[in-house]
Amino acid sequence: MGSTHTSTAIPAPADWRELFSDWDSIRQGYPYVDEDEAVRDCVRRLGAAEPDLVPFWTLGLLMLAPQVAFGGPGPGVEDEFVAALRPLAHRDDDGSCTHGWHPYDIDVDELLEQLPEILEALTSPPPLDGLLPRELVPERCLEEGADGESEPVSLSAPDLLARWQCPRTAPGFARAALDYVFATVD
Numbered sequence: 001m002g003s004t005h006t007s008t009a010i011p012a013p014a015d016w017r018e019l020f021s022d023w024d025s026i027r028q029g030y031p032y033v034d035e036d037e038a039v040r041d042c043v044r045r046l047g048a049a050e051p052d053l054v055p056f057w058t059l060g061l062l063m064l065a066p067q068v069a070f071g072g073p074g075p076g077v078e079d080e081f082v083a084a085l086r087p088l089a090h091r092d093d094d095g096s097c098t099h100g101w102h103p104y105d106i107d108v109d110e111l112l113e114q115l116p117e118i119l120e121a122l123t124s125p126p127p128l129d130g131l132l133p134r135e136l137v138p139e140r141c142l143e144e145g146a147d148g149e150s151e152p153v154s155l156s157a158p159d160l161l162a163r164w165q166c167p168r169t170a171p172g173f174a175r176a177a178l179d180y181v182f183a184t185v186d
Helices: 014-027 036-050 051-070 078-091 108-122 155-163 169-180
Strands: none
Touching: 014 036, 014 051, 014 108, 036 051, 036 078, 051 078, 051 108, 051 169, 078 169, 108 169, 155 169
């Protein structure tokens, strides 16, 4: 599977750019890899992932959610997708999180459009203190009153990084992916 970038904000496999390129080609409707196999591979990797890689593989399935929802996946693909995400969607921290806003609150399609660039920043090696907020969330999220929530506007890059690293973020993205394919969390 290759080595892992573990000293980054969001650990990712060394070949994450190739994976995201494949997934984005599927999302854009111009796949150059087998769509069903890409979903199944991501499901398998999420199931076998070390805890620090769960957010990455969850984002992968979120990136593949449009294919599962609207791309006519093969037999069993949607069931595997849903079965992989449901247990994660039920996880939540023990209530110790005090963040009001998390990256999973961003409109999914808007996030997916910029996710490769955002992940580029999140997988950068330290120090991460030079990152700008616009590198961590879609630009529209930083406009006052863009979605009725002003919190992302007031957050610094370190605050946004903390939200990406929050234990509630991966379960939130799992719920977003399930919602995208019209599946319930239960």
